[in-house]
Amino acid sequence: MVDENENGAPDGAAVESASTEPVEEKREHEGTPEDMMLQLPDVIPVLPVRDVVIFNYMILPLFITRESSVRAVEAALKSGRYLLVCAQKEESTDEPGPEDLFTVGTVVQVLRMLKMPDAKLKLLVQGVQRARVTEYRRVEPYLEAAIEPVPERTTVHDTRLEALLRSVREQSEKVLSLRGMASPDVISVLQGVDDPGRLSDLIAANMRMKIDDAQRILETEDPVERLELVNTQLQREVEVATVQARIQTSAREGMDKAQKDYFLREQLKAIHNELGDKSEDGEEELDNLKKALDKAGLPKDVRKEADKQLRRLGSMHAESSEAVVARTYLDWLVELPWKKLSRDRLDIHRAKEVLDEDHCGLVKVKDRILEFLSVRKLNPQSKGPILCFAGPPGVGKTSLGRSIARALGRKFQRFSLGGIRDEAEIRGHRRTYIGSMPGRIIQALKQAGTRNPVIMLDEVDKLGTDFRGDPSSALLEVLDPEQNYSFTDHYLNVPFDLSKVMFICTANHLDTIPSPLRDRMEVISLSGYTQQEKAEIARKHLLSKQEKDNGLTSADMKLTDAALNRVIREYTREAGVRNLERELASLCRKVARRKAEGEAGPFRLGTAEVEKMLGAPRFIEDEKEKSLVPGMALGLAWTAAGGEVLTVEATVMKGKGALTLTGQLGDVMKESTQAALSYIRSRADNLGVDAGFLTKHDVHIHVPAGATPKDGPSAGVTLTTALISALSGRRVRADVCMTGEITLQGRVLPVGGIKEKILAGVARGLKHVLIPRQNMKDLEDVPKNLLSRIEVHPATHYDELLALVFEGEGKKSTRTRRAGKSAASTDVSTED
Helix, strand or coil, rough: CCCCCCCCCCCCCCCCCCCCCCCCCCCCCCCCCHHHHHHCCCCEEEEEEEECCCCCEEEEEEEECCHHHHHHHHHHHHHHCEEEEEEEEECCCCCCCCHHHHCEEEEEEEEEEECCCCEEEEEEEEEEEEEEEEEEEEEECCEEEEEEECCCCCCCCCHHHHHHHHHHHHHHHHHHHHCCCHHHHHHHHHHHHCCCHHHHHHHCCCCCCCHHHHHHHCCCCCCCHHHHHHHHHHHHHHHHHHHHHHHHHHHHHHHHHHHHHHHHHHHHHHHHHHCCCCCHHHHHHHHHHHHHHHHHHCHHHHHHHHHHHHHHHHHHCCCCHHHHHHHHHHHHHHHHHCCCCCCCCCCCHHHHHHHHHHCCCCHHHHHHHHHHHHHHHHHCCCCCEEEEEEEECCHHHHHHHHHHHHHCCCEEEEECCCCCCCCCHHHHHCCCCCCCCHHHHHHHHHHHHHCCCCCEEEHHHHCCCCEEEEEHHHHHHHHCCHHHHEECCCCCCCEEEECCCCCEEEEECCCCCCCHHHCCCEEEECCCCCCCHHHHHHHHHHHHHHHCCCCCCCCCCCEHHHHHHHHHHHCCCCCCCCHHHHHHHHHHHHHHHHHHCCCCCCCEECHHHHHHHCCCCCCCHHCCCCCCCCCCCEEEECCCCCEEEEEEEEEEEEECEEEEEEEEEHHHHHHHHHHHHHHHCCCCHCCCCCHHHHHHHEEEEECCCCCECCCCCCHHHHHHHHHHHHCCCECCCCCCEEEEEEEECCCCCCCCCHHHHHHHHHHHEEEEEEEEEHHHHHHHHCCHHHHHCEEEEEEEEEEHHHHHHCCCCCHHHHHHHHHHHHHHHHHHHHHC
């Protein structure tokens, strides 16, 4: 078979055509291989080649680049121009030795040689005789071996051989025909060769074979066996060429059809353009949308709606407003994560490490998250909880949601509901106009890219209501696990499953959240941080963050513990840590300026440096009175910023029983004042107060600061104490604070915010706190190290407090307290 040559070289490079005319050292070979076999030397240079096996009568060019191979050629040119060409066992071997070459190769004669400028050679060689290496006589500077020729065995022409010859010729013709290379000259050459050995060498020299297969043919001495091996290779080649021709035909037919379709499609586009019906790439856009819908994994009912809109889009003018709305709608359907779920990370210990790393304290919140993970690990089909973090600003509600997402391995999305008054912000706008969009929930899911992200609804207590609807009512479906599996956005108008989403809400006040919405959520209260927790947060998170933001390193600034505590105590007064972070940022900026001006660090900041940089303390310890004048008492109040110590002042003056209240007191506090006044009048004798004081005196009660509105029932006990102190002239102890609601019978009723109030009392340095006995259960939330710094006194009736709140109570106070207890018991039993 005549086919294109498989040209090989020592370096595996492709070589020049056999017709190249060299410009120097030409020598034409004369004679036949049979004549040359008798002239072969016993020892000849060896030329290794990578990717070719040379057969007898085969003429091909070689490109010589190895230095050892160049020397072997030069040696051959000096002694008969013969080389033994042996194929390498591994093509990757750069410097082959005797063990890297096959032992049987082909002796070739160099017909032509051309020296290149870079000392490389181009050769034209012809196979002369198969030979076997008996031993290598030289390895350096080139390979040289003793050889013995492999003689050609004689064959007897019989019927089997004739059939084999015909089969080989027919297979060769088939391959040539399938490859489009058949020609009368080539076929006549094949028909004119009757010797099986020569025919097998001729065909093998022009076949595409692996090195191992070609080497096996070369090493076979029997011409008939060699021809059978060639016949087997030809059969395999026919099968490959047949399949290849079939593939090419199919590709050509597909190409012809594609060209035809393209031509028709271009004509159709031109017609549409003339009619103004379709944009240039309208059809392509529809095809792309259809493919994207196929990949989106839409539910059956959603896909039905999508196909309907796709058909409508195909019949619309591309520039019409309806087409824009339909196209945008389909884009939303494609981009929503209908089936994509992120895999929950259910390693409980790892989740605990993440939560502890990001937040200090907040034990209850962390336990609730770990409980959720535990349930999800045991029951993967459980529904996500609806949590609501309620607490003052700056206590870490939003960052806690981000930490939960990181612990779960989920995507995190957040949006604020503060000030939203339009129901469409939640449910989406209807597709009746250009610019309509889905609601915030669907937008968050698109941005997250998964169907089970953690979505934080910030400021849920600040939702508004007007003529455009009630957003809080729209949230009822979103936050109900029994309904949100088929949440329908007005824009999409198809159901979307929200049951896998973990919703987390945040609020500062629960009172402003509508009851039906609050009922959907599991409320977790986050109170303020203690001074120790604030210091730990500052060390772990705030200080390093501000140092990085202001271009400092941890080695540039050393803030002592005393200085940090002073910043917390005297420059901030809050439940969270936002103002603390601002003060630390101010310190970092001042240090950064000193560093930028060339001052050498590190900069050590003590208490004196802090005051110099931040100015005079905003909250000074002198606010804690060493002693209180009659009419003053210290109460505890809860605010959005945490607990606070309030000073209640009462004064008595001559008059006719008028009661004046100042300090922007709310209705509840005014009623508590009236209740306290009535209780004192009913128990005047036991409390050491003139029973007719209202007929002779006016009473004025003031609660600083006057510009801050105040309300709530917690000040009842404090108001009673301040009035008794003003009317009896006795002083209230300056290290005692109190909270609790007072009744007409003197009972002390429970109030809220006990943890925050005790935190405020400890921060002020007070030693005793009076609380309702029913609030003792709330002490579980107060850190034990804080309870060790303040003594808690529970009370059921106000008479139990008399000996604790007034200075120098003595025996008279004890008798009064006992009589008060007896009266209280009588009152309670009567009421019951």
